[in-house]
Amino acid sequence: MEKNLFQKLPKVDILMKSEKLEEISKKMSYHNYYQAVKDGIEFFRNKIKNREITDFTEDEVISKIKEISGIKSRPNLRRVINGTGTIIHTNLGRSILNEKITEDLGEILLNYSNLEYDLETGSRGSRYSHIEKLICDITGAEGALIVNNNAAAVILCLNEFANGKNTIVSRGELVEIGGSFRIPEIMKLAGTTLKEVGTTNKTHVFDYEDNIDEETAVLLKVHTSNFKIIGFTEEADKKDIAELGKKYEILTMEDLGSGVLVDFSKYGLPKEPTIQESIKSGIDIVTVSGDKLLGGPQCGIILGKKPLIERLKKNQYLRAFRVNKITISILENIFQYYKDEREAIKEIPILNMITEEKGKVLERAEKLSAILKERNIENSIIETESKIGGGSMPEETVESYAICFTGDAVLLEKRFRGNDIPVIGRIKNDHFILDAKTLREKDFEEITGAAERIFL
Numbered sequence: 001m002e003k004n005l006f007q008k009l010p011k012v013d014i015l016m017k018s019e020k021l022e023e024i025s026k027k028m029s030y031h032n033y034y035q036a037v038k039d040g041i042e043f044f045r046n047k048i049k050n051r052e053i054t055d056f057t058e059d060e061v062i063s064k065i066k067e068i069s070g071i072k073s074r075p076n077l078r079r080v081i082n083g084t085g086t087i088i089h090t091n092l093g094r095s096i097l098n099e100k101i102t103e104d105l106g107e108i109l110l111n112y113s114n115l116e117y118d119l120e121t122g123s124r125g126s127r128y129s130h131i132e133k134l135i136c137d138i139t140g141a142e143g144a145l146i147v148n149n150n151a152a153a154v155i156l157c158l159n160e161f162a163n164g165k166n167t168i169v170s171r172g173e174l175v176e177i178g179g180s181f182r183i184p185e186i187m188k189l190a191g192t193t194l195k196e197v198g199t200t201n202k203t204h205v206f207d208y209e210d211n212i213d214e215e216t217a218v219l220l221k222v223h224t225s226n227f228k229i230i231g232f233t234e235e236a237d238k239k240d241i242a243e244l245g246k247k248y249e250i251l252t253m254e255d256l257g258s259g260v261l262v263d264f265s266k267y268g269l270p271k272e273p274t275i276q277e278s279i280k281s282g283i284d285i286v287t288v289s290g291d292k293l294l295g296g297p298q299c300g301i302i303l304g305k306k307p308l309i310e311r312l313k314k315n316q317y318l319r320a321f322r323v324n325k326i327t328i329s330i331l332e333n334i335f336q337y338y339k340d341e342r343e344a345i346k347e348i349p350i351l352n353m354i355t356e357e358k359g360k361v362l363e364r365a366e367k368l369s370a371i372l373k374e375r376n377i378e379n380s381i382i383e384t385e386s387k388i389g390g391g392s393m394p395e396e397t398v399e400s401y402a403i404c405f406t407g408d409a410v411l412l413e414k415r416f417r418g419n420d421i422p423v424i425g426r427i428k429n430d431h432f433i434l435d436a437k438t439l440r441e442k443d444f445e446e447i448t449g450a451a452e453r454i455f456l
Contacts, residue, residue, distance in 0.1 A: 005053075005055070005056070008056070009041055010058055012034070012037055015041070015061070016033065016034065016037050018062065020059075020062050021065060024036075024065075024066060028072070028073055032069075033069070036065055036068045036069040036072050037065050039065075039068050040061055040062075040064040040065035040068050041061065044060075044061055070420075078421075078422075079421055080092060080422040081421060081422065081423045081443045081446060082424055083402075083403075083416075083423060083425040083433075083434030083435055083438060083439055083447075084424055084425060084426050084435060084438060085385075085387060085402065085435025085437045085438055086386065086387045086389035086438065087350060087353045087354060087387070087390075087398075087437065087438060088293070088388060088389040088390030089389050089390070089438075090389065090390055092424065094292065094298070094390050095291045095296060096349045098348070098349060100347070101333045101334070104329060105326065105330060108325055108326070109325075115127050115130075115325045127322070127325075128144075128145060128146065128313070130328055130332060131146065131328055131331055131332050131335065132144045132145070134332060134335045134336070135301065136303075137339075138261065138338045138339065139275050139279055140280065141279050141286070141303035142304065142305050142306040142309070143303070143304060143306040144301060144302065144303050144309065145301075145312050146290075146299050146300070146323050146327065146328070146331065147300045147318070147322065147323060149300045150255070150257065150287055150289040150301075151181060152317075152321040153255075153301065153302045154183075154186055154190070154255050155317065156302070156312060156315055156317050156318060156321055157218075157285055157287065157302060157312065158190035158191070158192045158218065158253075159190040159191055159317055160312055160315045161217055161218055161251050161308075162192035162217035162218040164191060164192075165192060165216065165218075166192065166194075166195045166213075166215045166216050166217060167193070167195065167216075167217060167218040167219075167220050168195045168197055168212070168218070168219050169183065169194060169195070169197070169220045169222060170203035170207070170221070171197065171199055171203065172202075172203055172224070173203075173222035173223075173235075174194075174196070175222055175257075183222060183255075192217065195211055195216070197210075202235075203235055203236055204236060205236045207236070208244055209248075212244075212248055212250065216248075218250065218252070218253050219241055219244065219251070219252045220252075220253050221236070221238055221252075221255070221283070222254070222255045222257070223254065223255065223256045223257045223258075223273060238254060238283055239281045239282060241254075242281050242282030243282065245283075251284050251285065251308070252282075252283045253284060253285040253287070254283045254285070254286050255287050256287065256288045257288065257289060257392075258288070258289060258292040258293040258294075259288025259290070259292065259293060259294050259301065260273075260274050260275065261275055261276065261344070262274070262293075262341060262344065267354075267355040269354070269355075269393075269396065269398075270393065270396055272392075275288055275303065278303075279303060283304075284304050284305050285303070286302075286303045287300055287302050288300070288301050288303070290327075290331060293388075293390075295334060295344075295349065295350035295351050296330055296334040297326070297327045297331055297334075298327070299331060300321075334348065353437060353438065354388060354398065356437075358399045358400070358401075361399075361400050362381075362401045362436075364436045364439060364441065365436035366381065367441070367444070368434075368439065368447065369381050369403055371444055371448055372403070372447075372448060372451055375451070375456070376456065377405075377455050377456070378405070378455075379404060379406070380404045381401055381402070381403065381404070382402055382404045382431075383401060384400050384402045384428065385398065385399060385400060386398045386437035386438065400435055400436060400437040401435075401436050402428070402433040402434060402436060403433060404431050404432075404433045407432070409427045409430050412432035412454065415450075416432070416434075416451075416454065419453075421450075423443075423446070423450050434447065
């Protein structure tokens with residue numbers, strides 16, 4: 001019996017020519033298609049060997065090959081549905097973009113571009129010229145430079161202005177960002193020596209001044225955007241740091257971290273220091289991330305006095321840290337929106353989610369809940385709290401609503417995550433929930449389909 005089953009297994013070359021697999025074969029590379037067919041046959045070979053089946057049909061083999069083909073055709077980096085409620089979710093790619101930006105980006109990617117070509121003179125141009133003036137107009141800075149992330153921005157600046165010298169930082173601002181990257185280690189890599197001043201909870205301007213000597217090159221202020229010290233605390237005001245730098249002719253710098261151009265207090269949220277305020281304070285150099293509260297692509301933005309920015313453009317590290325046309329195209333679109341704050345709030349998805357009224361989130365939750373109930377999928381709506389995320393505004397949450405499912409929370413989390421388009425939620429009070437704050441209506445069909453496969 002077992003021998004007959006082995007003999008019944010179809011040949012690889014015959015299956016590869018099967019009309020039933022023709023559509024799949026056209027969508028896959030030859031190598032992946034061949035491997036999928038081979039793996040499908042091997043699956044049944046093992047079933048026979050382990051005596052798990054007593055018979056099978058060719059259609060069953062073809063069905064298995066189609067299943068394997070789907071997995072092999074799936075890219076490793078792919079779309080997921082964010083039902084966690086964390087708006088700037090670092091593990092899920094942080095800021096998302098609107099369709100217009102992706103359309104403009106497609107135009108750049110599908111064609112040649114004037115990335116480093118001056119259309120007026122017909123000679124070589126600078127990739128940074130496409131966006132520098134726009135960024136300066138929005139932020140009030142004299143000059144601007146883009147690198148591939150904020151850590152690179154800090155390294156570049158400290159290497160240029162403090163290599164072989166000391167950089168003074170408050171003990172309360174020696175932050176660690178994700179992946180165990182720490183300010184002291186970044187400073188060491190840049191070639192500058194860290195000089196800690198003050199205490200963890202209190203640092204005064206005189207702490208900086210008392211530690212200035214002939215080896216001091218930079219007074220660095222770091223915004224603690226991913227944690228907060230509360231209680232008996234004090235920090236030196238950036239304006240006072242700027243004045244101190246002028247007094248001793250020492251460069252002042254602020255790593256603002258998240259970087260925001262909108263005053264969130266106008267939308268009922270706690271105030272976060274803005275980029276414009278840092279520039280107005282007189283600080284010489286300000287660095288920020290592009291893909292957090294700014295709502296753009298991953299990049300580091302360096303803002304500051306024009307002569308200092310020009311020096312940075314000549315630093316050898318810039319070649320290693322330079323951004324590509326994708327980043328420049330996206331960032332240009334993002335800053336165009338910031339010409340009008342109302343348009344920025346409307347068109348930049350991250351800002352739209354952060355400032356969205358609670359009632360609109362409830363409407364979205366009710367709509368999804370009703371669709372699920374129409375498909376006989378039991379659920380309820382609960383009040384919850386969403387997070388800003390991305391190492392931004394660590395103490396702040398935003399009121400939200402979530403779809404709550406009945407059943408084994410751990411198992412449901414795993415099964416939703418295993419969907420073709422993974423649906424990522426979270427477990428709260430032993431229930432699996434999908435937070436409507438980060439769900440979009442275009443996600444509903446896929447969520448409903450996943451729920452049907454899981455529950456019905």
